[in-house]
Amino acid sequence: MAGEAEHHALGVFECQLCALTAPYSYVGQKPPNTQSVVLLEESYVMKDPFSSDKATFLVLGSRCSLCSRLVCVGPECSLFYAKRFCLPCVRQHLSAFPQEIRQDVEKRTAPSKKISSQHRSQT
């Protein structure tokens, strides 16, 4: 039952853009219980709640490499291109990214303000 302990929540991850919260059980690049996968960024990780396999993990988010905001991996909040960038930063420095990224960002909607404000009013 060594695995059980590793899933203990270390804290609660909260995206600074969309306010999504979830308990994380690991921070780093080497998720527990799996040996052949490495993460290319320092990530907040939880055990995948939708899988019965304890080795399956879910990356919740990481820090933006420009503004160091803690952001979730959701397409409305951040993107990964060799590094993690929050969408506000990407928009600000759009020209630094290849065309594929630029097109992609334009398609994305702005983060849902509604939910984020709702959450804020409660906390």
Add this chain to the structure above:
Amino acid sequence: MPPPRTRDARDHRDHRRAPSEEEAPEKWDWSCPETRRLLEDAFFRGEDPIRQGSEECQRFWAFFERLQRFRSLKASRQEEADPGHPTHSIPALADLPRAYDPRYRINLSVLGPDTRGSRELGRCLPPERASEFRRALLHYLDFSQKQAFARLAKLQRERAALPIAQYEKRILRTLKEHQVVVVAGDTGCGKSTQVPQYLLAAGFSHVACTQPRRIACISLAKRVGFESLSQYGSKVGYQIRFESTRSAATKIVFLTVGLLLRQIQREPSLPQYEVLIVDEVHERHLHNDFLLGVLRRLLPQRPDLKVILMSATINISLFSSYFGNAPVVQVPGRLFPITVVYQPQEAEPTTSKSEKLDPRPFLRVLQAIDNKYPPEERGDLLVFLSGMAEISAVLEAAQTYASHTQRWVVLPLHSALSVADQDKVFDVAPPGVRKCILSTNIAETSVTIDGIRFVVDSGKVKEMSYDPQAKLQRLQEFWISQASAEQRKGRAGRTGPGVCFRLYAESDYDAFAPYPVPEIRRVALDALVLQMKSMSVGNPRTFPFIEPPPPASLETAILYLQDQGALDSSESLTPIGSLLAQLPVDVVIGKMLILGSVFSLAEPMLTVAAALSVQSPFTRSAQSSLECAAARRPLESDQGDPLTLFNIFNAWVQVKSERSRNSRKWCRRRGIEEHRLYEMANLRRQFKELLEDHGLLAEAQLVAPGDSYSRLQQRRERRALHQLKRQHEEGAGRRRKVLRLQEDLGDCSSEEDCAGRAADDNVDIQDVKFKLRHNLEQLQAAASAAQDLSREQMALLKLVLGRGLYPQLAVPDALNSGRKDSDQVFHTQAKQGTVLHPTCVFANNPEVLHTQERETAGGEGKQGDKDKMNSSHQLLAFVSLLETNKPYLVNCVRIPALQSLLLFSRSLDTNGDCSRLVADGWLELQLADSESAVRLLTASLRLRAHWESALDRQLAHQARRQHLEEEEGEEAPPISRKEVAALSRELLQFMASKVPYSLRRLTGLETQNLYVGPQTVTAAPSLPGLFGSSTLSPHPIKGGYAVTDFLTYNCLTSDVDLYSDCLRSFWTCPHCDLHLPLTPLERIAHESSCPQAPQEGTAGGEEVAPEPVQKASALQRPYHCEACQKDFLFTPTEVLRHRKQHV
């Protein structure tokens, strides 16, 4: 926790290398099985993200194929470099890769295959193929991450959008300031799933949440576990009658009300919880009401315990004021506007005066919907009907209409349907077709179906009502309450604006009662009173219920429990009563279990008791299908339903152990709902554990299979089963199927249809769970032992059944043999004219209940009904009396009348020569000759005393065991095996005795003038001291003499009998050589003390030996002989001997 440091030395070869694939297209087949296995061997090892052979692995290959197709499409426009891309001044942006490649967008990397171990791999797998594969794997992992994250985000959005989300802070704040908080909100506001999570988030870690239904416990635990993102962790658990997922890590447990009450019984202050959520209090279930009373008393003693009452917005003030004006947090439901249309049914010229419901008003609604709403506008119809008969009436008509229009799929919904059929209402109708769900009030609160836009409310409900006078359950039709009407209406507005058609007038609605009648006002209270007694909450009459039960129901319950021997005359629990209180079953069934354990019939009795405690396993279609009936016939027992159920269960267990995959089909062919058999198995196991816990059943020896090989085999099997179960759970959340339009034409229980459905999920998860939960070998051993039961053992089993069921007896009407099968009538003490339930084995075969005609000629003409003299009269012992359109006897077993009454009756009255007996004041037995009457009566007295003492010792032994709490060393069994054997033999002999007699139910007038009444001249009986009772006292009410607490001698009115007291006739004792003119009473007295008569316990030897001696000495009385003028201390026999000298 340090991150695991393994294989760090391995280089991340392709980490930053620009991609350069698509080389010479040699012969390389990705779909070749060997290639795949090779790759799987290399990449999917133990600790890797994907495991070989798993479902995930299959998903990967499907993804891989899609990716390959996509690649080949895009291959042409590959090498497009991004032209203008200035280096950036910000360092973080400066080193971004210049040429775009989708893999730079993936935030993880997969280590290369481990080729060290396998040279074969290195040779067969070209490096570029390996890296191509790795790339695909990478994309797959990225895709899975995105998918899982999207699910997580969606879940959170949905939670935040629930109406109750706005109230989280308020609920927590109020709970901080008050001990009790009422959270009121209608279905759909999310209270049941969210409030427990709010408590978790607020840091509470010992939370219990009660639910009225077991199903809700499981589904809520799953849902909350899932939402709180620990679906497979153990923070959220449930505990119900048969299973528990609770562990030390559990912070929230969902459990049934009954189970929580049992926990309180064990630890009255409930130290294990800090917060208690009582959900659905508005439903006013019996046990919920009781729990509220218990909590109200407990709260002052546990000031740190918090209680949240959750309720629909019904009668909230009642709960608030019951708990000292507890604060209420009211959450608005999420309902769309609903238009109400009143369509009162005018008194239409009905086609016949039959009770059948007229379906036309319902069809008119279907038509109206078809006319008014275009089929593209989706939205289903939910029809509330009062009961199953009404559902089938409308079902028939609606299906005809549906097959005409092709615009409806009509589905019934009620609790007697199989689980699979119930599940169908969640399937979706094909485009342009609407579902029409015909439901009982089960869909009012228990089952929530999405997509309902139209509701038809008949305004009626059928509910069990309890008649304490007749001691019978009645299923009656009532108008619903306004609260129910609103609840029904609300079902139309869950997903969009809706319409509710009320088939009654607005004025009717105004006249409805505001709330439904709480259960405590309409059901039998036996179980409740028993539980109250065992929890020592004091006098049930003064318990501060939220709304008190009717005093008559309470009194009936107390009387009934006294009748059943669970309470004594001072209303305290007897030993048998306290045992019964711990068995979560009907008193009658609990009694059988205890009685069965005395006769080493515990195993078969466990099965019978379990079978009688679940709903009938026969499907509705089984009643009409001739094929099913024919297939079931070999399993039927002509002794009665409990034994038929016994056979069915045993045969099923055999099928399970031989070819378990077929058991589902086996059941279907016989019209049996397999689910009920699973329930029986579960219940049986629970009963068994209870009996073992209470020392009434020797604990099963753990028979481990002898050799290590079979042990290994067994372990392997169990592991495989566990894996199957896990896989099933992973794929949980059954996918909604699209209903077939023609579905309505065939009954679902038809073979093909069901077989088709069964084939869909190729794992029978019920079977898997069954095998995990039960020791099939043990069950099978019990089942085959059951088939080997001797005739004697079966007879004994029946006897125990009869004694357990007593006083629930019915006598066949005298004219039954001349009636049609369907017109057979039976009378109980309280109710005349009951009939057999259609599922009863005797319903098609009532001849076995008739007296055998040929014997009637035998008796010589004495007087009157000599043609009724017969030795084969029988009674029906039944489990319950249910009144729907007729009063039905449910679960009957036939028993010989005279012998059973002599052994069971709580009151037996005789005339002077004992040839006329009245049992329990309603059944009269007239025996052909008084000689055999006295003989039987004497034998029954002895057997009863013996049986009673065996039972008492068994219970006393059990109580002692409880006290000593596992003293070391095995205590000797309270009753020796020999003694039990002797008792059984004598009982069976007694039951088999053949004496001609007549049997009839007394008329009302006769019962009023039954007894001679107290006599003014209390002439001392000729012989004092019978059966150890100190004096043979005149009965104060009936007259005659009380011989034992149940037998009253010579108290029956009759012209002949007045002087029979002193009528002597010559008599020879069957045991000694005594030959004297004696009155019947004197004969009884002699036989009871005859030194040569078989004595109880003598066969057993050992510890019971002293008893008869004690009794004998207690019988000695001072005797003054007139003849020799001397005084003696004599037993009645000694008196007789002495007198003989003077003859």
